Amino acid sequence: MNKKDIKAICELILQKKSFLVISHKNPDGDAIGSAIAFTRILEEIGKEARVVFPDEPTKRLRFITGGHGYMTPASFDTSYKPELVVSLDCATSARLGAFEEMLGDKVDLSIDHHFSNAPFAKLTYTDAKASATAEIVYEIAAELVRRGELDEITPPIAFALYSGIVSDTGNFKYSNTSDKTFKACAALRKCDIDTAEISRLLFDSFSLARLKAEAIAISKIELIANGYAAMIVLSQKDIKDAGLTLDDFDDTVNIARRVEDVKVGAYMREAGDGEYKVSLRSNDDTNVSDICGKYSGGGHIRAAGCVIHAKSIDVAADMIQKDIEEALL
Ligand SMILES: [Mn+2]
Numbered sequence: 001m002n003k004k005d006i007k008a009i010c011e012l013i014l015q016k017k018s019f020l021v022i023s024h025k026n027p028d029g030d031a032i033g034s035a036i037a038f039t040r041i042l043e044e045i046g047k048e049a050r051v052v053f054p055d056e057p058t059k060r061l062r063f064i065t066g067g068h069g070y071m072t073p074a075s076f077d078t079s080y081k082p083e084l085v086v087s088l089d090c091a092t093s094a095r096l097g098a099f100e101e102m103l104g105d106k107v108d109l110s111i112d113h114h115f116s117n118a119p120f121a122k123l124t125y126t127d128a129k130a131s132a133t134a135e136i137v138y139e140i141a142a143e144l145v146r147r148g149e150l151d152e153i154t155p156p157i158a159f160a161l162y163s164g165i166v167s168d169t170g171n172f173k174y175s176n177t178s179d180k181t182f183k184a185c186a187a188l189r190k191c192d193i194d195t196a197e198i199s200r201l202l203f204d205s206f207s208l209a210r211l212k213a214e215a216i217a218i219s220k221i222e223l224i225a226n227g228y229a230a231m232i233v234l235s236q237k238d239i240k241d242a243g244l245t246l247d248d249f250d251d252t253v254n255i256a257r258r259v260e261d262v263k264v265g266a267y268m269r270e271a272g273d274g275e276y277k278v279s280l281r282s283n284d285d286t287n288v289s290d291i292c293g294k295y296s297g298g299g300h301i302r303a304a305g306c307v308i309h310a311k312s313i314d315v316a317a318d319m320i321q322k323d324i325e326e327a328l329l
Pocket of ligand 1: 131
């Protein structure tokens, strides 16, 4: 199932009775929104479905569940034997995180929108043009409604799907926002959801720690590649000295790419044990997924990540700086 086939997915779903839905580690808005919505859709059409996240969703994003229950590694029920295991928004089996070993080779259907998807499931449906996995799940829901299998897209389903799409499009700001995205969101808006409140919670509501992290990130910006790229490098000491945590810096890469004339924004942080995590974003068509691919990472053309192993943070920063300069100059 390498080509687009929403109908085939619907047929497969309708044949099965019980499901385990899983999304990726450190779940973002799309991971939570697509997984919760998919689970709710299955429940609406009379299926047994449970959802598991490899990490506890952050306090900030938990509202997307709309109060729907979920499992984490701590509460995972190993006695549950579903007929179909479905992964959402996972480009590789490594994205299953804590569940990679247990479920890495047991995923029956993978639904994803990552450009760098490396198929690991028995069936993979990838649409790299979809803004979010939630946009694909919307298409599945719409097809089930067309077939009369799903009565309607209920408000909780719409809430989760809309949250997933606005998360991955940066509130319709990124180039992945297409006419299909707007059409899906127009339909979801009709399902009686408070879209202004979703956008406020996702984009205009931050902890004070997070806002302070922004000030530190801005103070650390350095221009590289003759000013065509901006990089922010944070050591564990930088974070500790500020009395903050790594989570407070999770939007830092977007701060780097806001500098005018910059084509690539880079953010590197020390993860410990000689590991340095890198996030890259491009403002033009510079393929940052290619750069991250050198270190077995990947993602989308304009948004990607990887982990570099190096002796020191300076060595790691030099490595990624050279790669960015090679891509830009
Ligand atoms: Mn996504």
